[in-house]
Amino acid sequence: MQTITVHFISAGGKRASLTCPGGTPVDSLAGQLGLDLKTLAALRVNNEILPLVTKLEVNAYLEAVPLESPEGMMIYRRSLAFLLAVAAREIFPERGLRIGHSLGHSYYYTFANERIPVAGDVEALEARMLEMVRKDLPIEAGYMAYGEAVELFEKNRQTDTSQLLDQRCESNVRVNRCGDFTDLYIEPLVHHTGLLSAFKLMPYRDGFLLRYPGTGQGMKIDAFEDSPKIFSVYHEYKKWGRIIGVHAVGDLNRMVADRTIRDYIRIAEAFQTKKMTEIAEQIYENRNSVKVVFIAGPSSSGKTTTAKRLSIELKVMGIEPIAISLDDYYVNGDRTPQDEKGEPDYESLEALDIPFLNEQLLALFDGQEATLPAYDFKAKCRREGGGRKIRLGRRTMLIVEGIHGLNDGLTPGIAHDMKFKLYVSALTQLNLDDHNRIPTSDNRLLRRMVRDYQFRGVDATGTIRMWPSVQRGERQHIFPFQNSADAAFNSALDYELAVLKFYADPLLRVVKPNGPEYAEAVRLLSFLENFAPIPPQYVPGQSILREFIGESEFKY
Secondary structure (H helix, E strand, O other): OOEEEEEEEOOOOOEEEEEEEOOEEHHHHHHHHOOOHHHEEEEEEOOEEEOOOOEEOOOEEEEEEEOOOHHHHHHHHHHHHHHHHHHHHHHOOOOOEEEEEEOOOEEEEEEOOOOOOOOOHHHHHHHHHHHHHHHOOEOEEEEEEHHHHHHHHHHOOOHHHHHHHHHOOOOEEEEEEEOOEEEEOOOOOOOEHHHOOOOEEEEEOOEEEEEOOOOOOOOOOOOOOOOHHHHHHHHHHHHHHHHOOOOEHHHHHHHHHHOOHHHHHHHHHHHHHHHHHHHHHHHHHOOOOOOEEEEEOOOOOOHHHHHHHHHHHHHHOOOEEEEEEHHHHEOOHHHOOEOOOOOEOOOOHHHEOHHHHHHHHHHHHOOOOEEOOEEEOOOOOEEEOOOOEEOOOOOEEEEEEOOOOOOHHHOOOOOHHHEEEEEEEOOOOOEEEOOEEOOHHHHHHHHHHHHHHHHOOOOHHHHHHHHHHHHHHHHHHOHHHHHHOOEEEEOOOOOHHHHHHHHHHHHHOOOOOOOOOHHHHHHHHHHHOOOOOOOHHHOOOOOOOHHHHOOOOOOO
């Protein structure tokens, strides 16, 4: 029998090594390596995040993935969704349960038959989940023959899951099991249900919420903060997706196979244009008071194209928009705040010259002419004068895009009724199947990865490396203000991930296993395997997706 060497690096930097037979499960080495399995979600094995039950076949470097780490919390949430799916199958085998979108630190669920939960339904599900937590049942990872997996999922009425296998062609299908429930392996889960004690179920609207701890908050469940505007946008798109018969990836893949996908692309783009028109009409109704439209949202939401398309809609209504950029209002480099690493922090509110911005806006609203600044990032990191001269006419309106647009701290000198705040995000309504959702952050990460490579000379490794910092900035500067928006626009297109696959797949395949970014590259590649690719030439020239893949009819 082959003997392999295992090297372990603890969170504190301590190192340990041992030898063992090939095929040894990682969790069986816990005692020798000093691992506390009750605190771990998974392990990095040669820079790939894998379940603790993984069998080691080659020499390996191991690193712990603690439950409370960002990667660990992602695994925790997926495992909670799996636990709920097991409970629902046992208690309501005829009704079916569908995971929806995220809402704060929660996932929204509904019953598949659109039956609203009655008294006792949610409580029964929570009680069964808690019982499984107390029993500390094992969650196993294994394989099934392709034909057996298809037969099992169809027998158990897991139709969406079965449809995913139409796209995947592995002879051995990887699955997760707990008791009598079997699910397609999407990403690692925790190894025992006893780790999943921090959760709550809460009735909400026509369904209920599965509430979980927020990243960086330990195992604490915070008080619920509603986001009715964001929920409304999500809910409308979910309802639309079900009406036209596309709520899971298998539905999309079927249209690619049937060669009807171009019709669906036209419908998806038309629906998005319709929502943009409605927002423009809302602004137009308030044209006598609104002087400036602020557009903000997380990274790679398509804010720039949204601003251009909104400008077109406003022009149709007789309004003349003038776009200005908050980037030109940065303070000079010697005044730029620094982050905890001593690097320039361009995402903080203090990086902008707020008094000067407000002074210019008030002057423009008073009918005066203003000379806009122009910030030189490359050469001097200084704001220079001599930019465009503008003056607002009777039908002129400013369009301002920037990270802090929803924060009233940006414009303390501007009356509330003079501002219209638009929140833009890619709020993906598509699911992998009934109980495996697609995180909106994955959609945006793939958008950014493709754009970074196409236009900024940054490879996939670089994008993955900077993404955690981007997300921290979003949590600090954008998400806390999303409920203050006057309107929300969903920039996601359900077909776009199948287009992004065309670009992202080769970029991810060259990420090397000797770097920490490899784990995320492997995860995204596995995710993209579920999509039948859609040719980029099918994407219309004015689509928001063109901002990321190129050849847009707009100039950026």
